[in-house]
Each structure stands twice: as C-alpha cells, then as structure tokens.
Amino acid sequence: MSVLVYTESEQGAFKKVALEVASYAKTVADQLGTTVTAVTINVDNASELGNYGVDKVLNISNDQLQSFNANGYAEAIKQAAEKEAAKVVVISSSADSKYLAPLLAVGLNAGYASNVIEAPSSTSPFTVKRTAFTNKAFEISQINTDVKIIGVSNNSFGLVENTGSASAEDFSPSLSDLGVQVESVDKATDKVTIADADVVVSGGRGLKGPENWGMIEELADVLGAATACSKPVSDLGWRPHSEHVGQTGKPVASNLYIAIGISGAIQHLAGVNASKVKVVINTDEEAPFFKAADYGVVGDAFDVVPQLIEKIKAFKAQQ
C-alpha cells in the first residue's frame, strides 16, 4: 500500500515538477506511514528520485510511449498503481498530467482533485486544499473514494530533499491501441516554456508592436525566463497564442511574473494570480495591475526595461 507518484520527463530527463511531486508524495506517505513508489516512462537515469523521498522506482521503457499519449500513459500508470496496491496517486498539474488524470481516475474509479496547493490537512477523511474560481478562492475538498488522485499545482509545494536511495525495477505494462496518434509537433525546443518557468516576462499592448519584443526576450534571457503576453497581443497576432496567459489562455504559477505594458484586466489577473511575486511596469499609475502587484514601476517600458536588463546583468555578474 504505497503512495504512487508519476514523475514526468522529457527526452529522458526529469522535469522540475517531477521532483516537486516526489517531494509531495513523500509527505503524504509519511502521513500514512507508508513508502513512495515512482513511475517513470522512458527515463535514462532515475536514481535522483531517491534524494526526494522515493523508495522504489518502476521504470517503464516502451516505444509506444515515446510521444506523450494520454490514453497510453494513463493505462501504464493505472497498471503500476494496481501492482503497488496504491491508495494515493500523485501527479503534477501540467497540461499533460491534466490530460491523462481524468482517464486514470475512471480506470481506477478514483476521486481526483486538481490544482492542489498544500499537503493533505487530514488523511481520514482525506482532505486537500485546491484553487478554484480561477484563483479567486480556495476549495477544501474531501476525496471519498478508496483510491485518490492528487494533482499538485506547479511551484506550490516546492522541493524537499531527503537522504535516501531508491531501488529500481523494470515494469512492462500491457498496452493496446492508443487511439490517438501524433502526426507532427511544432514546438520551439530551445525556449523555456511558461509551464516550466520559475520566472515569466510578459508583454502587453503597451509594447506598441511585435517589433518591440526584442527587449522582452532579452530580459527573459537574462533571467532564464519564459516569455508570455496578454490576450490583446495574441489576438493581434503579435505573439503566438501559446504565449497568451489569462483565463482563456495559459495559467501561470511561476515564482516571479513581470508584466510590462499590461493594464491588468480581470481575466488576465485570474490567470496569473497563482504566481508568487508580481512586478508591474506601466506608464499608467491607475492601471488595475498595480492593485494586484507586489512591486511596481510607473514608467515607460521603453525607458525602464533596457535599464532593468543592464541592472540585472550587473547583479548576475556579481553573484
């Protein structure tokens, strides 16, 4: 009766969220007085997981699962959960995990809570805190089923190191037709993605045009950040829709969100409220974003951003 955790990877290496969900699973396992088993899919070396509290790793190597496939991944994790008689399955709240989780929930007949931000406040009844109403409130949710699935919100729990080592075992799930085939992928592989980023630098209509995005990209580059934009900017076609953050765009749960030339419409704020620290740079001191921000600079982005790039470069050089 272990806690099972699905540790996401890309091109054979763990994503940061994998270590965060492992840390979360260890906390739940301690509460329940049990151990943590991790499932990996096509990972080169899983030994790192021992440092985050994982006792045992089930390594799946399967050519059918080279590209993410929700059905296939859900089936593989389901079979691992059954093998381990897991009562709790921990996953992340990444787009991929949110895609496979409902299929897994049906497969295991398990209650599923997504966007969970804290360790369970009680394990009997099993109670977790999650965000709701697009980050305008929290819901305390009780999971009533025998098997429970928890989707941990990115950057909410953090990494907790443990000293330990994990035993490893190969695991071969039996998979049938996956149903959905990937034809092509169009992805900028050298860029930090919004979902993985600790820092997000976002531009709005105040930037006046796509030709001015160079400084947004440079600031993001200096900070190791992902670039993002407001809805009008993606509607105008200045930036791709995959960069649009907000209620109908991507949610952001970074440690630092820098909004440049974005006034802060309620739909935009809803999508970025889960970020820990928000900085706003805007000429209009009445912009609603200043009410939601932690730090603000009233000023012209074209003056402020180049200076900020230089200041951060100087700061980094000193570190």
Add this chain to the structure above:
Amino acid sequence: MKILVCISHVPDTTSKINFSEGDTKFDTNGVQFVINPNDEFGLTRAMWFKEKQGAEVTVVNVGGPETEPTLRKALAIGADAAIRVNTAASDGFSVAKQLANVFKDGGYDLVIAGRESIDYNGGMVPGMIAGLINANFVNNCINLEVDGTSAKAVREIDGGKETVSTTLPLVIGGQKGLVEESDLRIPNMRGIMMARKKPLSVIEPIEASAETTSVKFEKPAPKGAVKLVSADNLDELVDLLHNEAKVI
C-alpha cells in the same frame, strides 16, 4: 454526424466571488451566469460543423431549472435541441457520469466540452466522459476537422502545438483557438424567437455518487499595497527581488 456539446453554467468572469452558509456554499446573490467561455468556443465550432457538414447539434447541461436560460442561449446561438439533466452538479466525476449516460442514450459521434469550467476549474469532465464511454479523447484542442469517421485535431502543448489523428467516437476538451474569438456568436432576435420553439428536454439523473465533496471555501488573505520603485532607481527593484522577495 450527431454532436453533443456540454455546456457549463458558470458565474460571469467579472463576478465577485462570495460564499454563504459558513463559507460552505457559493453565494449566487447578484451573480450573472453565462455559458462557460471554453464551452462557448466549442459550441461555435459545432455550429461550423452544422453549417458546413450538416451536423445535428444538441447541447446538454447538468443542473437545476435555474440553468435553463444558459441552455436557451445556446439554442438561440443555433443548437438544434437541449437536454437538462435534472440534478444539482456536485463534483466533476458525477457530472461526467450523467453526461456519459446522455451520450449512450443518444447515439452521438462527437462530444465537445470545454477543457475546464471557470468556476471549479477541475478540468476533469471531458476526459472522464471519454473514459466512461470508451471514446478517443483530445484535450486542449485548438482545431478540429472531421471526415467521415476520421478526425484530425490540433492541440496546444507547452511551448507549441501538436497535430493528432484519431477516429470517432471522440471527445474533445476545447478552448480558445477552436474558433477565433471574433467568430463567437451573439444570439440575434430571430435566434432568440426560434429558441423558444426548440425542444429543451428535462431528464432525470441516473444514480451517480460524488467522489469528492466541497467541504469549505476560503478567500485569499487581503493583499498588501504595491511597493512602488522609482524608474530612476531600478537598483532598488533588483535588491528587493533578491533580498526581500528572494526570487532572483
């Protein structure tokens, strides 16, 4: 092709969120309800299938009589028929079970649902329907084309997009991009008049337990005032981000 479009009845984006009965219930006082934005993109794409490929479009919702104006709006936009499953929506799993039952009874080929509702943000209903009816599932769908029983979809992934092929029956979790926002439809007077004559059937729920229960709600602690930094003193901002906020 028979399409089932799932419609969630949600508070308007600009609504103030409050709770009643000791913070255990969402307070609907003064709240205007709308079609869930992600569902609205799906409904408009269904209209495209109706107009270009002769699809028949039914909208469905799980909820009490108070949700009917939202279904009528979907009919006014152009859906052919509406179904209301007469029970209060509790958790995502129980809603998915009701919707899967409607699917099984109706002989549908395609289910279009929003990737998540903007109230509870569970993001589970479309995938759970797919799991329950054993259909293919594409989430975060931003384009969909159907040719006979084959479908080609584009879905948003982190940092880009992915094109996939699959077959019907199919469930999609749709979002912005499925149609352009400028193509979303506002009901006109003719649509509103016609909607009154279209069938809105009320069916009784099947037995489906809730797997999760909302125990209580909390609102975030009030935020402190923004700390303003002069545009002439950005060293201070760097210092605050490093020493106070500890994010760089």
